[in-house]
Amino acid sequence: xxxxxxxxxxxxxxxxxxxxxxxxxxxxxxxxxxxxxxxxxxxxxxxxxxxxxxxxxxxxxxxxxxxxxxxxxxxxxxxxxxxxxxxxxxxxxxxxxxxxxxxxxxxxxxxxxxxxxxxxxxxxxxxxxxxxxxxxxxxxxxxxxxxxxxxxxxxxxxxxxxxxxxxxxxxxxxxxxxxxxxxxxxxxxxxxxxxxxxxxxxxxxxxxxxxxxxxxxxxxxxxxxxxxxxxxxxxxxxxxxxxxxxxxxxxxxxxxxxxxxxxxxxxxxxxxxxxxxxxxxxxxxxxxxxxxxxxxxxxxxxxxxxxxxxxxxxxxxxxxxxxxxxxxxxxxxxxxxxxxxxxxxxxxxxxxxxxxxxxxxxxxxxxxxxxxxxxxxxxxxxxxxxxxxxxxxxxxxxxxxxxxxxxxxxxxxxxxxxxxxxxxxxxxxxxxxxxxxxxxxxxxxxxxxxxxxxxxxxxxxxxxxxxxxxxxxxxxxxxxxxxxxxxxxxxxxxxxxxxxxxxxxxxxxxxxxxxxxxxxxxxxxxxxxxxxxxxxxxxxxxxxxxxxxxxxxxxxxxxxxxxxxxxxxxxxxxxxxxxxxxxxxxxxxxxxxxxxxxxxxxxx
Amino acid sequence: xxxxxxxxxxxxxxxxxxxxxxxxxxxxxxxxxxxxxxxxxxxxxxxxxxxxxxxxxxxxxxxxxxxxxxxxxxxxxxxxxxxxxxxxxxxxxxxxxxxxxxxxxxxxxxxxxx
Numbered sequence: 001x002x003x004x005x006x007x008x009x010x011x012x013x014x015x016x017x018x019x020x021x022x023x024x025x026x027x028x029x030x031x032x033x034x035x036x037x038x039x040x041x042x043x044x045x046x047x048x049x050x051x052x053x054x055x056x057x058x059x060x061x062x063x064x065x066x067x068x069x070x071x072x073x074x075x076x077x078x079x080x081x082x083x084x085x086x087x088x089x090x091x092x093x094x095x096x097x098x099x100x101x102x103x104x105x106x107x108x109x110x111x112x113x114x115x116x117x118x119x120x121x122x123x124x125x126x127x128x129x130x131x132x133x134x135x136x137x138x139x140x141x142x143x144x145x146x147x148x149x150x151x152x153x154x155x156x157x158x159x160x161x162x163x164x165x166x167x168x169x170x171x172x173x174x175x176x177x178x179x180x181x182x183x184x185x186x187x188x189x190x191x192x193x194x195x196x197x198x199x200x201x202x203x204x205x206x207x208x209x210x211x212x213x214x215x216x217x218x219x220x221x222x223x224x225x226x227x228x229x230x231x232x233x234x235x236x237x238x239x240x241x242x243x244x245x246x247x248x249x250x251x252x253x254x255x256x257x258x259x260x261x262x263x264x265x266x267x268x269x270x271x272x273x274x275x276x277x278x279x280x281x282x283x284x285x286x287x288x289x290x291x292x293x294x295x296x297x298x299x300x301x302x303x304x305x306x307x308x309x310x311x312x313x314x315x316x317x318x319x320x321x322x323x324x325x326x327x328x329x330x331x332x333x334x335x336x337x338x339x340x341x342x343x344x345x346x347x348x349x350x351x352x353x354x355x356x357x358x359x360x361x362x363x364x365x366x367x368x369x370x371x372x373x374x375x376x377x378x379x380x381x382x383x384x385x386x387x388x389x390x391x392x393x394x395x396x397x398x399x400x401x402x403x404x405x406x407x408x409x410x411x412x413x414x415x416x417x418x419x420x421x422x423x424x425x426x427x428x429x430x431x432x433x434x435x436x437x438x439x440x441x442x443x444x445x446x447x448x449x450x451x452x453x454x455x456x457x458x459x460x461x462x463x464x465x466x467x468x469x470x471x472x473x474x475x476x477x478x479x480x481x482x483x484x485x486x487x488x489x490x491x492x493x494x495x496x497x498x499x500x501x502x503x504x505x506x507x508x509x510x511x512x513x514x515x516x517x518x519x520x521x522x523x524x525x526x527x528x529x530x531x532x533x534x535x536x537x538x539x540x541x542x543x544x545x546x547x548x549x550x551x552x553x554x555x556x557x558x559x560x561x562x563x564x565x566x567x568x569x570x571x572x573x574x575x576x577x578x579x580x581x582x583x584x585x586x587x588x589x590x591x592x593x594x595x596x597x598x599x600x601x602x603x604x
Numbered sequence: 605x606x607x608x609x610x611x612x613x614x615x616x617x618x619x620x621x622x623x624x625x626x627x628x629x630x631x632x633x634x635x636x637x638x639x640x641x642x643x644x645x646x647x648x649x650x651x652x653x654x655x656x657x658x659x660x661x662x663x664x665x666x667x668x669x670x671x672x673x674x675x676x677x678x679x680x681x682x683x684x685x686x687x688x689x690x691x692x693x694x695x696x697x698x699x700x701x702x703x704x705x706x707x708x709x710x711x712x713x714x715x716x717x718x
Contacts, residue, residue, distance in 0.1 A: 133679060133682075137682060137686065140686040140690070141686070143690070144686075144689050144690055144693060147690070147693055147694075148693060151697055151700075158715050158716065160697055160700055160701045160704065160705070160713060161710075161713045161714055161715055161716060162716065163697055164630065164694065164697050164698075164701070164710065164713065165710075167690065167693060167694050167697070168624070168633060168637065168694065171637055171687075171690050171694075172621070172624065172637065172640065175617075175637075175640050175641055175643075175644055178644045178683060179613075179617070179643070179644055179647060181679075182644065182647045182648050182651055182676070182679075183647075185651060185675070185676065185679075186651040191675070234716070235716050238716050239716070299718070302716075305716070449717075449718040451715075451716055452715045452716070574717075574718040575718070577717055577718050578714065578717050579714030579715070579716050579717035580710055580711050580714050580717075581633070581710045582624070582625045582626060582627060582710065582711075585621065585624050585625045586625045589621055589625070
């Protein structure tokens with residue numbers, strides 16, 4: 001089945017080239033349909049690869065350059081269920097986004113289709129490759145397509161800021177990755193992940209390995225929008241067209257998290273035998289990211305920016321799942337990526353539809369205006385509830401597994417903090433939904449940050465394809481927690497993901513692991529603890545939303561005291577999100593130095 | 605010799621970051637990114653350097669002749685190709701910024717914040 005592997009990359013890339021070449025020859029709708037078919041085909045092949053990979057990793061050596069004597073010479077794609085699943089998620093979201101843009105991107109342009117397909121192919125390649133430098137190349141290709149898509153509506157000033165900040169911070173991060181890769185190559189003479197892992201095994205980590213670890217991780221954490229590297233994400237999301245935001249939040253950010261997990265388990269897990277210090281740092285920055293994202297989410301009135309900060313919250317939780325360095329928590333992170341990708345994608349689609357129908361994406365300006373479009377209100381509410389972690393809905397399964405992993409690793413204190421972060425960011429979404437679609441709450445709120453308005457697309461955009469795409473995304477996202485067999489399968493896949501020796505033996509010596517029996521299609525009952533956390537999150541989210549809506553009805557004395565206590569830290573946090581790219585690069589430099597410094601002292 | 609090359613690479617990288625952080629001009633900022641990028645060239649090429657090594661072209665060369673590492677050279681080439689695209693895109697955005705806003709100062713372009 002190894003011939004399948006290049007297809008999810010080759011089909012979108014070749015179709016993109018064909019679309020650009022035939023732009024002036026074929027009518028627009030034909031090209032749109034071709035792009036949609038290519039993305040759907042890439043999704044189907046990724047799913048097929050994922051099913052095959054359940055029985056054992058699928059390998060493809062390009063040009064037939066197989067390893068000889070246990071030494072990798074060529075470049076390989078190595079698909080395991082989690083990697084192939086991520087590729088399928090990315091391609092699936094591209095398909096939905098292209099369906100959505102059928103009517104949303106009117107003036108658009110086939111260039112848009114071509115860029116979306118390049119983005120799709122690059123993400124699939126990134127998720128499937130088994131070579132570190134190849135990973136960097138896909139990372140950069142993904143970046144270039146993404147920068148162009150973020151600034152797609154260049155007639156306005158807003159997109160320029162978002163695209164520039166996004167391009168510059170991510171490029172700087174990519175150079176850090178490249179330096180890290182260079183250092184690893186200098187030490188091992190290898191670029192293949194399995195080969196790197198084998199060469200570094202058995203030696204304790206020295207300074208060079210620690211520096212390489214820091215640089216590579218920081219570079220990918222920039223893409224994953226982890227505090228203090230997250231600044232670009234809100235700027236890019238605020239200005240990018242809605243279907244592009246679907247991919248940024250649903251798949252691209254998750255690629256950064258995936259890269260950290262993949263590279264840690266294949267390359268660094270062996271030299272860093274005492275991984276406790278790596279774990280504690282990753283878990284800490286994950287928790288801080290989740291809390292900062294939640295607070296900033298609550299302070300927004302620009303709906304897309306609000307969703308962007310909610311993505312930062314969830315990226316933090318995913319990083320905790322990966323950073324716990326535990327297979328169960330990793331399975332949780334994988335499930336979280338999957339359900340969050342669809343739900344958040346659906347919410348961005350709702351945002352785009354609101355912009356088309358109601359001509360704005362500002363919570364206060366739209367006060368009560370959403371009563372005219374009840375279906376979008378239902379979708380928004382369903383999506384917001386799906387992100388809170390209510391039992392058996394949306395991100396619940398991923399959450400419960402991350403919590404289980406945290407308990408297993410003896411750091412149960414992260415559970416309440418993550419629950420609070422999710423509840424506050426979910427509550428902010430509920431508040432915005434209630435204000436826009438029901439007209440509840442105050443008409444003005446000085447707490448929320450005013451932002452420049454977004455130029456809506458033409459009024460006559462047909463909403464039918466948009467409604468279909470958004471409904472599919474949200475229904476899939478919500479149903480994932482009760483999909484029979486998903487939990488067992490991700491847990492099996494995560495256990496294989498962390499098994500470095502089996503991966504190395506399979507890639508370098510073609511030693512196939514024993515075939516496991518197919519796991520059953522069942523839904524496990526949630527533990528009492530997960531139920532308690534899920535319901536507490538729902539209650540807290542409702543409280544948060546009510547606080548946002550009816551704060552002015554609280555007693556004056558209480559409000560003044562709360563204002564005095566909360567105002568200063570909130571203002572500091574708000575002013576740190578300055579929108580100036582130089583500040584972001586300064587944070588990048590400081591963050592790299594601090595993370596590297598901490599690891600240099602603790603990992604010796 | 606090697607330590608000097610690594611030191612130079614590190615220094616250029618830091619200089620590039622400093623320039624990018626304080627930059628008040630998008631074109632200058634794009635060039636600072638290419639400065640950071642050139643540090644990666646120096647690093648990669650010095651990793652593959654062999655004393656008295658020739659170019660890694662093995663046609664008509666005696667077996668066992670020392671040559672520099674060709675892998676890092678291809679990494680450098682790939683890096684150049686990718687970065688040209690990125691820098692071109694940033695410069696195009698700078699051009700657009702000048703057309704729309706009449707400025708290429710990133711501080712003045714910052715509409716969204718907080």
